[in-house]
Amino acid sequence: MADDWQSEDKASPESMRKLKELLSHPDNQLCADCRAPHPKWASTNIGVFICIKCSGVHRSLGVDISRVISLTLDTWTDDQVELMLAVGGNDAANATYEAYAPHNSRPPSNASVQQRSDWIRRKYEDQEFLTPSLRIGSSVTMKHSRLSSIDSNSSETNTHSDDSSLNPKPPTSHSGKPKLTESNSNRQRPSRSSTMPPLDRINSGMVEFIGLLKIMVLKGRDLAVRDVLTSDPYVKAILGWQQVFDYDTFSADDIMGEAEVDVNPMVEAARMYEGVEIEVGRRQIGKWLATSDNALVRDSEIWLSNGRVTQEMSLKLQHVESGELDIALEWVPLTQ
Missing domain, CATH: 1.10.220.150 (Arf GTPase activating protein)
Known part of the structure; x- marks a missing residue:
């Protein structure tokens, strides 16, 4: 898929x-x-x-x-x-x-x-x-406010693959915490989509690209049952005005929970250790602590290995009767 x-x-x-x-x-x-x-x-x-x-x-x-x-x-x-x-x-x-x-x-x-x-x-x-x-006339009106668009090939996050990426510094009016939503659908085929910000919410001068965030969904456990015969859960990742998901064009979705992820500890740790090479094995460079205020099942450690900054975590899905989601993150700085 x-x-x-x-x-x-x-x-x-x-x-x-x-x-x-x-x-x-x-x-x-x-x-x-x-x-x-x-x-x-x-x-x-x-x-x-x-x-x-x-x-x-x-x-x-x-x-x-x-x-x-x-x-x-x-x-x-x-x-x-x-x-x-x-x-x-x-x-x-x-x-x-x-x-x-x-x-x-x-x-x-x-x-x-x-x-x-x-x-x-x-x-x-x-x-x-x-x-x-x-000179060729452009279909985009010049010298006016312009829409900052997301290229479907490079700037989205495919929540099922480690080959995808996300540009994770949205306008300051939006939260810096990506949200993961799990849903159930009778999908006929997987698709990718992203929302576009309205002109009055985004200006090209407000956007700063600080790096790429790769997200990989590893496992779902004890997920809420929505359709026993045709259940097909999927995950939607949202960061600021960017979102990527598999969606169903034939039937309504049943929400199976959501969880917010704070990527700031990972980004800050990556900045501190940028350019540092670990000759053998890997080194723990940070940790996001599980508290009653976040969705972590347990503390999530941040690791540096072969120049890669990675973090795995288990999240308890919110606003649903049950369910946990395991994901892996990788931060790619501007220098790569």
């Missing part, structure tokens, strides 16, 4: 070899928009390699302008690789998109969120620096 949503047109080893070779070119070792070193993301329709901070702005443009995927976390297709090869890399793309850009107008790698957003929108959405004859 975990891989049903993924494209069957997975890139061939030869295509991935060509992509890796393209990435190795000197111009592609720096972000196309801010020159930050070692970009780990790409806009496949624009044909550029970008850093994770710039990738957040690209997502906010919408997939009609920029389709962002990870070089390390996502599954590529042959078509996506061919598009990147056809463009020829960052220098070739910038020769077009920055043809009329003022000298030294590109923001530095440590630019503010607003500086970065202004530059990228002027460059790709407003097309200010293109040769006038090459």
Whole structure:
């Protein structure tokens, strides 16, 4: 079930070899928009390699302008690789998109969120620096409040697979605690979906990408019975205005409980030990304590091993007569 949503047109080893070779070119070792070193993301329709901070702005443009995927976390297709090869890399793309850009107008790698957003929108959405004859009108209204969208390939969390990710710093008006909801449905097929924030609740300048959070559902125990004959429980993960879930388009869902998870202990521990390598085994670097105020069944330890920060936990489902859920988290910082 975990891989049903993924494209069957997975890139061939030869295509991935060509992509890796393209990435190795000197111009592609720096972000196309801010020159930050070692970009780990790409806009496949624009044909550029970008850093994770710039990738957040690209997502906010919408997939009609920029389709962002990870070089390390996502599954590529042959078509996506061919598009990147056809463009020829960052220098070739910038020769077009920055043809009329003022000298030294590109923001530095440590630019503010607003500086970065202004530059990228002027460059790709407003097309200010293109040769006038090459400019194409965008379906997105320019110079107005814009919707910050979630790319369905890179920024969602697949609650059934450890290959997915989430951009976990929502606008400050929303809770920093992801919520997991378990439901029962007579689903015909698994699907993935995400809610979009209304324009008056989200502004691109309010969004800061601090890393990726992978969520994997391990086990459910003593779950509430909702439909003995056709029960098909699933989990929905919510963080701020982002949510990803399997849903049923044919019948109503029966809620089987929910639980909130505080990711702050994990994020803070990861920041403290960023760059630290454990030669042998693993090291405990933090703990989230079980109390009467949270859903933990027992204390949850945070571990560092081979550069990976991980945490497993057992959660008692709330607002339901019974049920526990085991999940595993992995934090991926901006540097990866």
